[in-house]
Amino acid sequence: MTMNALRDFPTVWRVWLWLTALTLLAAFLADAHLTPGHLALAALSVAWLKGLAIVEHYMALRHAPAWLRLTVHGWLALVSAVLIFSFL
Amino acid sequence: MNQSVTLSASTNPREVPGDLAMWFFILAELLVFGVFFLAYGYARAHDPATFAAGQRQLALGVPTVNTLLLIAGSASVAAAVRAFALDRQRTARRLLWLTVALGMGFVVLKCGEFAGKLAAGITLSSDTFWMFYLSLTFFHFLHVILGMVIVGAVAVYARDGRYRPGQLAGVETAAAYWHMVDLVWVVLFALVYVAR
Amino acid sequence: MSTSTTAVLDTPRGVEEHAATRLKYRSQAVAKPYFIAAIGLFFGQIVFGLIMGLQYVIGDFLFPEIPFNVARMVHTNLLIVWLLFGFMGAGYYLIPEESERELHSPKLAIITFWVFLVAGALTIVGYLSVPYATLAKLTHNEILPTMGREFLEQPTITKVGIVLVALSFLYNLSMTVLSGRKTSVSLVMMLGLWGLAIFFLFSFYNPTNLVLDKYFWWYVVHLWVEGVWELIMGAMLAFVLIKVTGVDREVVEKWLYVIIAMTLISGIIGTGHHYYWIGTPGYWQWWGSIFSAIEPIPFFMMTLFAFNMVNRRRREHPNKAAVLWALGTGVMAFLGAGVWGFLHTLAPVNYLTHGTQLTAAHGHMAFYGAYAMVVITMISYTMPKLRGREANSRGAQKLEMVSFWLMTLAMVAITLFLTAAGYVQVSLQRMGTTPMPFMAAQDQAATYYWLREASGVVFFIGLALYIISFFVKGKTDEAAH
Numbered sequence: 001m002t003m004n005a006l007r008d009f010p011t012v013w014r015v016w017l018w019l020t021a022l023t024l025l026a027a028f029l030a031d032a033h034l035t036p037g038h039l040a041l042a043a044l045s046v047a048w049l050k051g052l053a054i055v056e057h058y059m060a061l062r063h064a065p066a067w068l069r070l071t072v073h074g075w076l077a078l079v080s081a082v083l084i085f086s087f088l
Numbered sequence: 089m090n091q092s093v094t095l096s097a098s099t100n101p102r103e104v105p106g107d108l109a110m111w112f113f114i115l116a117e118l119l120v121f122g123v124f125f126l127a128y129g130y131a132r133a134h135d136p137a138t139f140a141a142g143q144r145q146l147a148l149g150v151p152t153v154n155t156l157l158l159i160a161g162s163a164s165v166a167a168a169v170r171a172f173a174l175d176r177q178r179t180a181r182r183l184l185w186l187t188v189a190l191g192m193g194f195v196v197l198k199c200g201e202f203a204g205k206l207a208a209g210i211t212l213s214s215d216t217f218w219m220f221y222l223s224l225t226f227f228h229f230l231h232v233i234l235g236m237v238i239v240g241a242v243a244v245y246a247r248d249g250r251y252r253p254g255q256l257a258g259v260e261t262a263a264a265y266w267h268m269v270d271l272v273w274v275v276l277f278a279l280v281y282v283a284r
Numbered sequence: 285m286s287t288s289t290t291a292v293l294d295t296p297r298g299v300e301e302h303a304a305t306r307l308k309y310r311s312q313a314v315a316k317p318y319f320i321a322a323i324g325l326f327f328g329q330i331v332f333g334l335i336m337g338l339q340y341v342i343g344d345f346l347f348p349e350i351p352f353n354v355a356r357m358v359h360t361n362l363l364i365v366w367l368l369f370g371f372m373g374a375g376y377y378l379i380p381e382e383s384e385r386e387l388h389s390p391k392l393a394i395i396t397f398w399v400f401l402v403a404g405a406l407t408i409v410g411y412l413s414v415p416y417a418t419l420a421k422l423t424h425n426e427i428l429p430t431m432g433r434e435f436l437e438q439p440t441i442t443k444v445g446i447v448l449v450a451l452s453f454l455y456n457l458s459m460t461v462l463s464g465r466k467t468s469v470s471l472v473m474m475l476g477l478w479g480l481a482i483f484f485l486f487s488f489y490n491p492t493n494l495v496l497d498k499y500f501w502w503y504v505v506h507l508w509v510e511g512v513w514e515l516i517m518g519a520m521l522a523f524v525l526i527k528v529t530g531v532d533r534e535v536v537e538k539w540l541y542v543i544i545a546m547t548l549i550s551g552i553i554g555t556g557h558h559y560y561w562i563g564t565p566g567y568w569q570w571w572g573s574i575f576s577a578i579e580p581i582p583f584f585m586m587t588l589f590a591f592n593m594v595n596r597r598r599r600e601h602p603n604k605a606a607v608l609w610a611l612g613t614g615v616m617a618f619l620g621a622g623v624w625g626f627l628h629t630l631a632p633v634n635y636l637t638h639g640t641q642l643t644a645a646h647g648h649m650a651f652y653g654a655y656a657m658v659v660i661t662m663i664s665y666t667m668p669k670l671r672g673r674e675a676n677s678r679g680a681q682k683l684e685m686v687s688f689w690l691m692t693l694a695m696v697a698i699t700l701f702l703t704a705a706g707y708v709q710v711s712l713q714r715m716g717t718t719p720m721p722f723m724a725a726q727d728q729a730a731t732y733y734w735l736r737e738a739s740g741v742v743f744f745i746g747l748a749l750y751i752i753s754f755f756v757k758g759k760t761d762e763a764a765h
Binding site for chain 2: 019020029031046050054063071072075076080
């Protein structure tokens with residue numbers, strides 16, 4: 001039932017696959033013996049990518065007024081960027 | 089922000105998805121977590137050794153599964169919105185309950201993780217890392233529960249068929265809240281568990 | 285006030301003739317004596333404020349009759365009591381109208397009023413006539429010691445009286461709500477009022493451990509002004525905005541819910557900003573800083589809320605003064621509680637500023653901007669109706685608006701001068717390698733204290749004009765009604 005429903009909604013399905021893949025990538029990177037700075041850069045960049053997909057597709061802010069879309073993207077960008085810098 | 093408060097549908101391309109008041113709430117929540125994350129970054133940068141020592145004790149398996157559960161919940165509630173838009177009521181309601189069930193999975197695993205830490209004698213006063221770990225994850229944990237309550241409530245309301253094409257504001261509002269909880273977790277997962 | 289009081293008790297017809305033309309429910313008239321008492325006590329508060337302001341620069345002014353510590357106690361206690369009178373009046377007016385039925389017992393409301401007024405007056409007389417220690421002895425504080433804590437100085441017997449008054453008030457309103465229409469405005473109002481009463485109970489517990497004592501003390505003080513009082517404020521503001529703008533209740537309710545959610549999320553854990561370096565665990569520095577940094581948001585939302593509703597108004601309400609007060613509340617609450625609170629809420633900043641004039645600056649503008657102004661907003665909207673007209677005459681409103689600007693601008697000035705004094709104090713007394721002693725640093729800020737006192741005089745003139753505006757007659761302009 002649920003699987004059928006998901007097949008009916010290709011965007012949701014593709015975004016889910018993309019997010020799952022990125023999550024597994026992040027978990028893999030954690031054990032990949034990177035230097036702390038590189039690992040933080042990789043992990044938070046992956047988080048940023050995941051956030052972009054969630055904001056655009058799931059929160060559906062693609063279709064929202066610019067102020068709202070920019071505010072949420074601004075939050076994500078600011079938090080990710082400042083955190084990355086805090087590791088460098 | 090003028091006319092959209094009373095918005096009942098968001099078929100129009102430049103409208104806020106769901107209720108504007110909820111979006112203000114979501115933005116405020118994002119700000120709370122944002123401040124929390126930045127405080128973590130500031131504290132870690134000033135004491136990286138303590139944070140690294142604490143993070144080494146965190147297992148990655150459970151939080152990875154938890155991330156997958158929340159993401160699947162997001163996919164499911166997003167699919168529910170689209171199902172309501174197509175007036176597939178039964179499918180849509182099942183997808184909402186699926187989200188609640190995935191959230192429940194998160195809660196159970198998270199409780200196990202907390203129990204482990206408590207058993208290991210870790211408290212808020214152990215050190216700065218554990219203070220942030222417990223505060224951040226517990227605060228987020230409460231939001232997952234609230235998200236489950238909101239999505240569950242919408243699933244119950246949906247029984248009378250009130251969410252139809254053009255009448256999606258309520259379910260979009262609940263979905264937006266869930267996605268916010270997911271979005272925050274994605275950053276939290278990377279910051280607390282992975283970036284060590 | 286006694287005429288309207290007797291009118292309710294003995295001759296309901298008298299009230300009917302005067303007020304019922306504008307009141308939806310006759311029993312709403314019980315709000316009137318509460319509001320009059322509130323304004324009277326407000327006047328007293330400002331008089332004592334002026335006395336203390338002068339004592340800052342002329343230390344022995346009125347000594348030994350009214351020492352600084354007594355004047356301060358009277359100033360802050362009158363503030364709390366007049367705001368409580370205002371909240372109660374607002375409750376008695378708002379709840380019947382929202383519940384669409386008469387008050388459960390108007391008679392009980394009037395009895396409660398007199399009990400509260402007499403108990404409050406006796407307490408103030410006690411503060412002024414005998415030394416505080418004697419008052420404690422006279423009222424047998426040793427049986428259940430609760431005295432001696434800032435804002436909660438009331439003798440134990442007065443505290444018991446406050447609880448009884450609150451119970452009678454809550455019983456009366458809850459019965460009204462339970463058997464009437466339930467709206468979000470009335471539910472939020474009741475949540476706030478019940479919270480107010482419940483948190484006050486912590487004032488009866490006075491642990492000997494000073495750190496524990498601070499926890500419980502702030503459970504009253506902080507959870508009042510940065511918790512449940514904000515709910516009361518939100519409900520009162522929402523009620524007046526619905527009335528004067530005619531905007532859909534649904535829209536107002538959404539705003540109200542979000543404001544409350546933000547208040548509770550930030551305010552409850554935000555209590556931590558009082559727990560820095562007083563013997564509490566270190567995590568409070570993080571929790572207090574992070575959550576209280578968010579506390580300006582609900583106040584900012586109230587500003588947005590007030591302006592948004594007024595911009596989308598569906599009618600031109602003849603009571604322009606009430607609209608002005610409502611907008612002013614939004615702005616001043618945000619500046620006073622939000623901005624001035626944030627200035628010194630972060631732990632590293634508070635390390636230097638704790639308990640300085642910066643705190644006084646914040647306290648003044650926050651109490652005025654949030655709570656004094658929201659009560660005046662309510663009074664401004666309801667008083668004309670309680671006196672049998674939709675709005676006051678143009679002349680009266682003009683004078684009221686002049687008083688708004690005088691009081692508000694004077695409060696801005698007081699806040700700025702106290703902030704300057706606080707800066708002087710922090711930089712001289714708490715920073716540098718050779719910090720000055722307290723009194724020496726105070727002397728360096730004397731100019732600012734004089735300017736503050738002058739601003740206080742302007743505030744007093746504004747308040748006098750406000751009171752005079754109630755007696756200005758003239759033609760009521762109801763063309764737009």
